[in-house]
Amino acid sequence: MSTLIHDLALVAAPSGVAVGVGVAAVYYRRRAAERLVRIHRLETQVRDGEQRVAARDEEAQYLAGNRLPALISALSRGEGGSHRGAGLLHPQLADTQTGTAYRDVLHQVAELTRAASERAEGAAGAAVQAVVRSLQSLINEQQVAVTALQDLKNDEDTLAITIPIDHASSQLARRAQVVGILTGMWPGRQRADTPLLETVRGGVSRIRDYPRVEINGEPAAYVAGRAVEPVVLAVAELLDNAARHSEPGTSVYVWFLEAHNGISIVIEDAGIGLAPEERERAARLLSGQDPVRITELRTPPRFGFLAIGQLATRYGFHVSVEQQSVHGGVRAVLHLPGTLLVAPPAPAFPAAAESVNTGQSVAPPAGHPYPVAEDGLPVRQRGHGSRLQPGIPAASPPPPGAGRHLAAFMRGTDSARTASTDQEQTS
Incomplete structure (x- = not known):
């Protein structure tokens, strides 16, 4: 103003x-x-x-x-x-301060979620392992009881009942092993070096539809002892998957392909095959690269490919289902590198083996299990494979009606043993 x-x-x-x-x-x-x-x-x-x-x-x-x-x-x-x-x-x-605060919130939530997930996974894995160990113990007791019953009562009716029970127990034991593998458990006991053919037959014996499996070829290689049980389990899961996803009246074919760096076990079925997205997911599971989390399994859970992938990663073999079989189904290939294979063992007594087989053999009579010499005595022959360790399944499961033949064999053995004892007492 x-x-x-x-x-x-x-x-x-x-x-x-x-x-x-x-x-x-x-x-x-x-x-x-x-x-x-x-x-x-x-x-x-x-x-x-x-x-x-x-x-x-x-x-x-x-x-x-x-x-x-x-x-x-x-x-x-x-x-x-x-x-x-x-x-x-x-x-x-x-x-701004707002942006920084929100980043801190996300970081804290991520850390809390990871910690909670790890705790939940650890608790779930421990619970599953406890259940698996309990199941395995009960299954072993059941198999021991079945074996004792077979030894005690060797009649046809008893064997006809106990053989299917024993086979079902072996399948249940396999499923328990597979679930345990997903939690990091060891697949089983250490085995001796085993012929590859017997290893595959061991896998056949652990599936329900074993009569449908046809094996072609007799590879001479042996599987290293540390890999025998993992290979048996992987083959069993592949065979079970092939049988369950193909018509009941069709066969599942198994053959071998020798390569310069190992041997492949090829399994083919005549099922419905895999869609492209299913094939991609199977390849990811079989690679064993993704960590297995019990709390994140699909519903319903599918353990087979997950367990195979974990076994393949631990023991060094490779499994693939990327090809289609000639029958329109799935061709699964389990490749064993040379590091998991060993040469057949040399005969322990070559000179004795030569002297045993000096007699000239003739065709055996119908139903006779051994060739016979000219004087009518059986000629002993040394097998080419090694005896499997306890726990290795039979070379092939017993066919239907095997109880009748086994009972007759055991009754005949008892009769012969009784007659021999009587002669000794008389003399």
Whole structure:
């Protein structure tokens, strides 16, 4: 106001009052314009503040409704990933306190989720292992009881009942082994080096539809003892899968392919085959690269390919179902590298073996298990394979009606033993 009075005084002296009034009007118009600029600036600041508040509110809603669920879903699939500063609805908030706080929230949730998942997986694995060990103990007791019953009662009816029970027990034991493998358990006892053919037959003996399996070829190689049980389990799972996914009246074919770096066991069925997406998933499971988590298995769970993949990774063989069989089904290939194969053992007594077989043999009578010499005595022959260790399944499961023949054999053995004892007492 003092500036305005000074201006008016200078102007009013020569020009009069009218000029002073004009100067006052200019001054007030300038002040009004300045106030309008300040008002517009404040209005802009208010609008910017409201927009920032709205952006933070939207970001909070987006965090709760999108980013956190996406993070939990990724963790459940085993995809941890990095969520620092990524996925913001408003990227301009990335370097603000709000963006930093939201990144910290995601990091803490990820760490808590991983810790909870690891605890749940550990508890589930321990529970499964306890159940598997209990089942294996009960199965062993059952098999011992069945064997004792067969030794005690060797009549036809008893054997006809106990043989299917024993075979069902071996299948149950295999399923328990497979589940245990998924939790990191060891597949079984250490075995002696075993002929490859007997190893495959061991896998055949552990499936329900064993009569449908046809094996072609007699490879001379032996499987190293440390890999015998894993290969038996893997072959059994592949055969069981082939039999269950093909018509009951069809056969499952097994043959061998020798390569420069090992031998492949080829299993072919005439089933429905695999769709491309199923084939890709099977290849991923059989590779054994993805960690197995009991708490994340599909519903219903499918253990076979998962267990095979774990065995293949641990013991160094490779399994593939990427090809189609000539019958339109699946061709599964289990490749054993040379490191898992050993040469057949040399005969322990070659000279004795030569002297035993010096007699000229003739065709055996019908139903006689051994060739006979000219004097009618049986000629002993040394087998080419080694005796399997206890626990290795039979070369092939007994066919239907085997109880009748086994009972007759055991009755004949008892009769001969009784007659021999009587002669000794008489003499």
